[in-house]
Amino acid sequence: QVQLVESGGGLVQSGGSLRLSxxxxxxxxxxxxxxxxxxxxxxxREFVASVSRSGDSTTYATSVRGRFTISRDNAKNTVYLxxxxxxxxxxxxxxxxxxxxxxxxxxxxxxxxxxxxxxxxSS
Numbered sequence: 001q002v003q004l005v006e007s008g009g010g011l012v013q014s015g016g017s018l019r020l021s022x023x024x025x026x027x028x029x030x031x032x033x034x035x036x037x038x039x040x041x042x043x044x045r046e047f048v049a050s051v052s053r054s055g056d057s058t059t060y061a062t063s064v065r066g067r068f069t070i071s072r073d074n075a076k077n078t079v080y081l082x083x084x085x086x087x088x089x090x091x092x093x094x095x096x097x098x099x100x101x102x103x104x105x106x107x108x109x110x111x112x113x114x115x116x117x118x119x120x121x122s123s
Contacts, residue, residue, distance in 0.1 A: 001026070001112070002024050002025060002026045002028065002029065002032065002098050002112050003024065003025040003026070003112070004022050004023070004024050004025075004096050004097070004098060004112060004113065004114035005022065005023050005024075005114055005115070006020060006021070006022045006094065006095065006096050006114045006115065006116060006117040007020070007021050007022075007023070007117060008020040008021050008117060009094060009117030009118045009119045010118075010119070010120070011120045011121075011122065012086055012119075012120070012121055012122070013121070013122050014086060014087060014088055014121055014122065014123050015085060015086065016086050016121070017082070017083060017084045017085075017086065018083050018086065018119060019080060019081070019082050019083070020036070020080065020081040020083070020094055020096075020117060020119070021078055021079075021080055022034070022036075022078065022079045022080075022081075022096030022114055023076075023077060023078050024077045024078065024079070024098065025077070026077070029074060029077040030053055030054075030074040031053060031100070032053065032098040032099060032100060032112075033050060033051070033052060033053060033098070033099040033100075033101070033102070033103050033104060034050065034051050034070075034072055034079040034096065034097070034098055034099070035047065035048070035049065035050035035051075035096065035097045035098075035099065035104070035105070035110060036048040036049050036050070036070060036079075036081045036094060036095070036096055036097075037094070037095045037096075037097060037107060037110075038090075038092035038093065038094045038095070038119075039092055039093050039095070039116075040089075040091060040092040040093075043092075045095065045107055046061065046107075047061050047105045047106070047107065048060070048061050048064055048068065048070075048081070048094070049061065049064065049068055049069075049070035049081065050070065050099075050103065050104065050105060051070045051071065051072050051079065052103055055071060055072045055074070057103065058070050058071075059103070059105060063089075064083075064090075067083065067084050067085045067086075068081060068082065068083050068084070069081070069082040069084075070082075079096055081094065081096075083119070086119075086121045087121060088121045088122065088123045089121075090119060090121050091119060091120050091121050092118075092119060093116040093117065093118050093119075094116060094117050094118075094119050095113055095114055095115075095116045096113075096114045097110035097111075097112060097113050097114070098110065098111060098112040098113075099111060
């Protein structure tokens with residue numbers, strides 16, 4: 001089992017940047033595919049990005065591709081989400097998640113979740 005704790009959220013102006021971090025407990029972090037999801041008020045939780053176990057492969061939602069970058073440091077048991085050129089529509093609670101299975105983009109394929117960190121982008 002793995003426990004996930006997100007940090008780095010906050011309030012930023014449109015066009016600004018934030019870097020989210022997700023620290024994982026346990027010794028098996030490198031055995032998990034890691035993903036970021038987000039949930040805006042009144043909306044369903046949606047996929048943002050995922051990274052393979054080694055960090056060599058990534059995939060992104062169309063809405064963030066070219067602006068967000070997911071990465072991981074297996075030595076530090078941490079996954080990151082660098083968010084640039086932020087827009088008001090990026091406002092949401094951001095969650096990191098761990099997947100024991102294959103590289104995945106669907107919420108129900110992830111096994112463990114953090115508590116989330118709020119990102120608010122003002123116009």
